[in-house]
Amino acid sequence: xxxxxxxxxxxxxxxxxxxxxxxxxxxxxxxxxxxxxxxxxxxxxxxxxxxxxxxxxxxxxxxxxxxxxxxxxxxxxxxxxxxxxxxxxxxxxxxxxxxxxxxxxxxxxxxxxxxxxxxxxxxxxxxxxxxxxxxxxxxxxxxxxxxxxxxxxxxxxxxxxxxxx
Amino acid sequence: xxxxxxxxxxxxxxxxxxxxxxxxxxxxxxxxxxxxxxxxxxxxxxxxxxxxxxxxxxxxxxxxxxxxxxxxxxxxxxxxxxxxxxxxxxxxxxxxxxxxxxxxxxxxxxxxxxxxxxxxxxxxxxxxxxxxxxxxxxxxxxxxxxxxxxxxxxxxxxxxxxxxxxxxxxxxxxxxxxxxxxxxxxxxxxxxxxxxxxxxxxxxxxxxxxxxxxxxxxxxxxxxxxxxxxxxxxxxxxxxxxxxxxxxxxxxxxxxxxxxxxxxxxxxxxxxxxxxxxxxxxxxxxxxxxxxxxxxxxxxxxxxxxxxxxxxxxxxxxxxxxxxxxxxxxxxxxxxxxxxxxxxxxx
Numbered sequence: 001x002x003x004x005x006x007x008x009x010x011x012x013x014x015x016x017x018x019x020x021x022x023x024x025x026x027x028x029x030x031x032x033x034x035x036x037x038x039x040x041x042x043x044x045x046x047x048x049x050x051x052x053x054x055x056x057x058x059x060x061x062x063x064x065x066x067x068x069x070x071x072x073x074x075x076x077x078x079x080x081x082x083x084x085x086x087x088x089x090x091x092x093x094x095x096x097x098x099x100x101x102x103x104x105x106x107x108x109x110x111x112x113x114x115x116x117x118x119x120x121x122x123x124x125x126x127x128x129x130x131x132x133x134x135x136x137x138x139x140x141x142x143x144x145x146x147x148x149x150x151x152x153x154x155x156x157x158x159x160x161x162x163x164x165x
Numbered sequence: 166x167x168x169x170x171x172x173x174x175x176x177x178x179x180x181x182x183x184x185x186x187x188x189x190x191x192x193x194x195x196x197x198x199x200x201x202x203x204x205x206x207x208x209x210x211x212x213x214x215x216x217x218x219x220x221x222x223x224x225x226x227x228x229x230x231x232x233x234x235x236x237x238x239x240x241x242x243x244x245x246x247x248x249x250x251x252x253x254x255x256x257x258x259x260x261x262x263x264x265x266x267x268x269x270x271x272x273x274x275x276x277x278x279x280x281x282x283x284x285x286x287x288x289x290x291x292x293x294x295x296x297x298x299x300x301x302x303x304x305x306x307x308x309x310x311x312x313x314x315x316x317x318x319x320x321x322x323x324x325x326x327x328x329x330x331x332x333x334x335x336x337x338x339x340x341x342x343x344x345x346x347x348x349x350x351x352x353x354x355x356x357x358x359x360x361x362x363x364x365x366x367x368x369x370x371x372x373x374x375x376x377x378x379x380x381x382x383x384x385x386x387x388x389x390x391x392x393x394x395x396x397x398x399x400x401x402x403x404x405x406x407x408x409x410x411x412x413x414x415x416x417x418x419x420x421x422x423x424x425x426x427x428x429x430x431x432x433x434x435x436x437x438x439x440x441x442x443x444x445x446x447x448x449x450x451x452x453x454x455x456x457x458x459x460x461x462x463x464x465x466x467x468x469x470x471x472x473x474x475x476x477x478x479x480x481x482x483x484x485x486x487x488x489x490x491x492x493x494x495x496x497x498x499x500x501x502x503x504x505x506x507x508x509x510x511x512x
Contacts, residue, residue, distance in 0.1 A: 037210070041203040052196045053189065057182050060199060064210055107215075108223050119224075120231040125183070126219045128300050132184050137285050138302055139232060147180050154176040155168060158215050162172075 036071060040064050103161050110160030111153075118153035121146055174198060175208035179216075290314040291331070294460045294484050296441060304338035305345065308439050310364075311460045311483075319343075332364040334376075334436055351385030352418055361410075362435050366419075374415040376432040382408045384418045384425060443483050450475040453489070454510070461486050468511040472499065 043063045044052070052059055111119065117139060124130045124138060132143045132150075139146070178195050181187055187195075198205055291297050291309045298308040303319060313331025317324075321343070326335070328349040337345045337356050347354045350368030354361065359378025365371045373382050384406040408416055408425055415430040437443060445453055451473040454465045460483045467473040481488060486508075493499050493510055500511050 033207075037203050037207045040210070041200075041206045044206065045200055049196065053192050056192055056196050056199065060206070060209065061213065064213075104218060107218055111219075111222055111224055112226075116231040116234040119226055120228050120235070122219070123224070123226060123228060123231075126216070126222075129297060130299060131287070131289075134285075134287060134299070138228070139235075143184070147184065150180045150183075151176050154179060154212065154215070155173060157219065158172060158176060158212060159168065161211070161215055161218075 032071075036064075036067050040067055043067075106160045106163060107157055110157050114153055114156055117141070117145075118149040118156075121149035122153040122157075125150060169208075171202070171204050171208045175205065175212055178209065179212045286316075286318040288314065288316045293462050296439065298439075303340060303343070306336040308334040308336075310334075310438050328363055328365050330365060332362070332438070334360070334362045334439060336360045337378075353383040354380050355383065356380040360436075370417075370419040372415060372417045373410065374430055374432075374435040375410045375412050376436055377412050379409065379411045382410060382416055382418070384408065438483070441482055441484060442480055444480050445477050447476050447478060449473065450477055450510075453477050453481075457481075457483055457486055457489055460484050463506040463508065465489070465508050465510060468509050472510065472512055 040060070040063050044060065047059055047063075111122075114122075120139060121135050124135045125132075130138065132146045135146045136143045139149075178198060181191060182195065199209065285302050289297070289299060289307070289309060291311060291313045293312050295311060296309070298306060300306045301317070301319065303324060305324070307315070307317075307326070309315065310332040313333055314329045315331075315333055316327045316329060319325070324337075324340070324343050324345040326345070326347045328347055333347075335345070335347060335356070337359050345356045347356075347363055349363050349365040349371045352371055352373075354363060354373055356378065359380055360376040361378075361380050362374040362376065363371060369385065373380070406425060408427065410416060410427060413429055413432055414427050415435065416425055416427050418425060434444060443456055451467055454467055454473075458464050463486065465486065479492075490501055490508060494501050498512055502509050502511075
């Protein structure tokens with residue numbers, strides 16, 4: 001099958017699991033994640049610069065998803081060509097799952113603590129799929145302010161996820 | 166609180182890359198930033214992870230309430246005082262009709278009389294294979310199928326949508342004071358509170374299906390002109406035909422049709438594409454292939470008239486061309502071969 005160019009959204013949708021697993025290895029083995037990130041970084045340097053500038057995110061996500069996929073192949077988490085999500089979950093240590101639950105709770109709490117407009121902007125973007133112009137119209141503000149609200153919201157959520165329990 | 170610098174920068178780029186109008190120099194700077202250190206790459210990937218988790222965030226926050234809260238504290242920070250926030254729309258689950266909807270619509274009408282609606286307009290498009298839903302300020306929800314583009318413009322007297330290309334499902338919020346009108350090429354569909362699907366095949370060909378409620382389809386005069394005057398069911402030659410459709414009814418408008426027959430359809434089936442599935446029941450391979458081709462850049466061609474007539478049953482994901490090809494490969498006597506990016510199905 002000829003691989004065609006995919007939009008960022010498609011990559012996020014179709015290979016999101018791989019992309020997320022990439023980050024999730026952090027819980028199991030932080031060293032492994034450092035290696036994966038380092039490798040992603042190296043591959044990013046080797047990419048044709050013109051291609052990268054055209055669609056930076058698409059390339060980054062594809063590199064990360066491919067790396068996670070290759071890693072999964074190496075670690076033998078494939079069973080007769082089909083990956084079992086259950087198996088993958090069970091292979092995670094119980095304490096890692098508890099830690100992940102706690103992280104999600106911190107995310108919910110951090111989101112609830114956000115000021116109203118950053119909260120509304122992020123909901124409209126992530127849940128309702130509105131564009132910045134649409135969010136601006138909805139909130140009665142400018143696109144510039146929408147970006148500020150979204151940056152604030154993402155940073156607060158990201159910080160909450162990174163906190164040590 | 167002091168934030169890690171790479172983290173702050175990562176969120177800046179994340180938000181910039183989602184603006185939909187990033188400039189070349191902006192993307193250049195973003196690439197420079199990514200290539201500056203593995204830490205930046207790690208932080209950006211963490212945001213991708215966060216983005217996924219935000220999709221299932223548990224919150225009981227309500228947009229209108231948040232906006233109201235922001236206005237209450239606006240003595241502290243005033244955002245763009247010249248533009249007014251939309252009036253509170255009674256947000257409600259779509260399938261809720263009857264008494265509750267009647268009360269809600271009275272509420273909306275009353276509010277509408279007191280203050281004018283802000284103008285809202287825009288253009289939404291989907292790429293090949295993409296599926297996208299968006300909610301509008303009036304509470305209506307539009308879902309776009311693959312390769313679709315539409316323009317909308319709402320003001321205090323009219324909600325207008327132009328389906329430029331493709332297929333969309335409209336869940337229209339009830340508002341007696343503002344008709345909801347979808348134009349598809351030469352035709353127009355007018356609705357009050359309802360849910361309906363429009364698939365525009367060309368400027369003169371379209372299929373309209375009503376899932377709930379009632380719509381009036383105004384088929385172009387061009388179509389009516391094609392009819393034999395005496396056989397006209399729906400109007401005089403030269404005048405647009407008006408056809409009323411109710412839930413579970415479908416009309417297919419195409420040139421050279423003498424009549425515009427209304428056929429019964431299952432509403433679930435009509436909106437099935439929103440779940441990325443299509444059920445084929447005794448469908449000819451040519452029709453099945455035509456459906457799949459809408460969702461993919463690489464195209465399937467049936468190179469045999471008899472084969473094109475072969476009947477198929479089953480539930481498919483139209484995005485997975487490979488599934489259909491795998492199925493066809495195991496049918497005896499069917500040959501599938503790749504030609505460039507496309508596939509030729511023959512015997």
